[in-house]
Amino acid sequence: MSLTARELAEVVAELAPLAGAHVDAVRMHAERALTLSLRGRAGDALLLLSAEPDVTRLHAVGRRPPQPDTPYAAQAVLRRELEGARLAGLETLPGDRVVALSFDRAPARGGPVRLVAELTGRHGNLFLVDAAGVIRAAAARNLSQRRDLAVGRPYQAPSLPPGAGTDAGQGALRFPPVPGAPFPLSAAIEAAYLAREEERRLAEGRRRLREPVRAALARAGRALVKLADEAARVPAAEADRRAADLLKTHLRAVRRGATEVTVTEWTEEGPREVRVAVDPALTPQANLERYYRRYRRIVESAARVEARAAEVRAREAALRALLARIDAAGAADLPRLEREARRLAAGPRPAAPPRRKHDEPAPPYRTFRSLSGATVLVGRGAAENDALTLRVARGNDLWLHARGLPGAHVVVRLDKGKAPDAETLVDAAHLAVHFSDARGAPQADVAYTRARFVKKPKGSAPGAVTYSQEKVMLLRTEPGRVERLLAEEEGGQG
Template identity: 35%
Template sequence: MEGLLIHALLRELQKELPALFLGPAFPDEATLALLLKGRSGRIFNLVLRYRPPSPSLVLEEGRLEGEPKTPFQRLLQARLKGPLLAAEQLKLDRVVFLRFGGEKGFVDTPPSTLVFEATGRNANLLLLDEGGTILGVDRPVGREVNRYRELRPGLPYTPPPPYEKLDPRTLREEDLRVLLGKPLKEIVRQVDGVGLELMRELARRAGLTPETPLDEAGLQAVHRALKALVEDPSLRTELSEELRRKWAEEEKEALRKPLLEALEREKRTLLARLSDYQKALERLEEAEELRAKADLLLARLKAVPRGAERAVLEGFQGERVEIPLDPALSPQENAKKLYERARRLEEQAERALELIPKTEERIRALEEEMERIRQADLEELLRLSQRPKGEKDLRLGLRYTSPSGFTVLVGRNAKENDLLTRTAHSEDLWFHAQGVPGSHVILRCEGKNPPLEDLLFAARLAAYHSKARGERQVPVDYTRKKHVWRPRKAAPGQVLYTGAKTLFVEGTLPEGEGGA
């Protein structure tokens, strides 16, 4: 959720403040609904969905229900009391402070502040006391994950790192001149509260494309559109047919360019290797000459003076042959050295003969792939662009087939665990042995509901490929891949997850199975 969208929502909410807080509801373990009665008499919910990677803040009518499902939610139910006095945003960042007044009673509840960090993968919800000390946090963050700040109960709250960007609410047209000559999409780096979604909306309103280099007229159009976006950041502007075509072509070109550049780099590397292999073949004649000189040295040992830097000998055909020598070596040792050089050149030529056709075939395959990318449509380019960098072979991990025919993938190390999980379909099932180091296991079902025998099959693989291997009762958690995320700055393979169920299985490999 982007900063200007939060700003617009808080602007609407602030019209109703101070608001009477009628109580919380917890529809699920990552959602808090605050039932409020505004000063206009309107009753509505302020709904905070705080689970990464897609947190949101919305105003909804009606009543939501749900009891606390986590210890943190039980803390919120106990400590959030009194009217909602203020709703503030840190600059136009995705951080919101909701200040509650507390209430008097048999046991007084002091004022508190709810902090909602709607920051994508690092989204979080925290409860602070009057002094800014953390009372509770949905996802504690230790120093091993974030060296800039820790988020744990008992510590003072530290907001995300400060930054300097232009404030769209007050900026002048001349402030945007830093973007002159740059593509419109660079506005995300320069203007606060604008992310990729709002950047695209801004481009639509300005009649431009994200890749359009901005001239003076473009800056004026962007400034006008930006002011309108501050007042109404809703995403609803339609594209003209011409602009739609331009957008599509630019998007394809932006996706196509890095793919072609990567293949071109690989092609240049292969062409350089091919050139080296050709030179190795050409030096085969040199190897024959070296071997002939070595033969001549051994045949004319008496004619070779010790300590000489060269020898001039009569060849086998009566010709005059000059042979450079190492004066520190005997004639026999010089001959041996020539034989070794000849042997290395022959081995290089032999290897070149083997590698040249393979390299030429790889170059042809690269050229075909490049041509396919040049002709690819947007959907195909998006699919190709989602491959992790450096991944050339998509056959990651050990592969198994479940009883019903689903593919099951098992990571063999931290990097492979990371790649398997990142590249899995959002509706695939992800398995991991509970509480112990082990492999990430992906059951490729893409939203289907596999039978229990397939779930048990994948769970046993997760148990077997973990520190719990061999145990009789291993708890294995599983959930949809979309509920699994890697925290910011966490090491490859380290993830958090939610919505999991648990199976208890033996830590042994299913019978008759071997990874491929």
């Protein structure tokens, strides 16, 4: 949704009283969007110019949009050229979506300049043009294929589309002015775009949760197929048991080196001849045991397969229900649904940290997030354990270790005076067990204390520490919890 030529003309007329105001600050909020903080006799105002695709517009705003973490390259030039300048006026090119803001400056600063906003959809851009008509700066690279709009070249206005001379006066305004607002039309436009932005953020939030849940559903479906294949092997196990029983009855009939033996099986219909395959490299007794062993393995696994299939089906049902709630969720529901998705090992992956420079060493720890969002650090090795515990950890942080076993130091970041919640404590304990010699054990003891109670004995080996004030937890490991934590490691294994 972009403003039409008529709507831009109406906004420019509404903003005319701002002429004479001085520019206090220039801030870029996107590659082709900025705000001007104005101060003048008509009062303070914040002016937004956006040439971003689908949201090209110009109007006064009540609140400044969020700023990026890294400033855009053009911001420094625009600040140097425009801050302190006086807004002389605003004008539109009749029939087109181009607005020029004229600024007066002292001759020592180069004289007057214009900020030309081409609010023309996906090819829009912002240009700073000096009194000679030369482009001094551009918000983004030149997107026009017909005009040379490079910095240092003369600015060329876009040619008017056919019929543009009368277009500005046609069409109804889509934004009913807000009575009582300092700039009624601008207030209506801002409200409409804020609502649109809320809708976009909600759609993006739903998509962010929906994609990993759908991927988890696909994994569950594939797991059920594999489990069904394993369950299909159970009838074949009965054939192995039958063969073993027949061999047991006729063991003396089996000759060493034979590939099969013909035996008599007594059935309700009477006796019949049955051929049983045997391995010529095995003794008769070994062939018998091989059939029984294969039978027992399949039968014993059948119960585990059924239990696992029931677990996967329950998880699949929970994921489908969660997916339906995500599709109907409001913005306030998304954090709760994300926690539920993480509990089902279907949460979105954390954003990757900024890539390290080639000469920048890797941190001595791996980073995980607990279900409640707490940061959990795990040492990468013995020397890295020392670095994590003695240099990275703060006194109030929680420190954990698999009790009495070699393993990683685990640190939970905590604010002063805060204690970890139950989910974070259990998550961190699982990481301490997983990154220790107790990995894979059904249960293990985990010691935990505050980092300030962990000391390094003089002359001790890397990773060796002593600790006091500890508590010990008997942890019954949950494979699903470990799977979730590992899947959501920040920045990969690094």
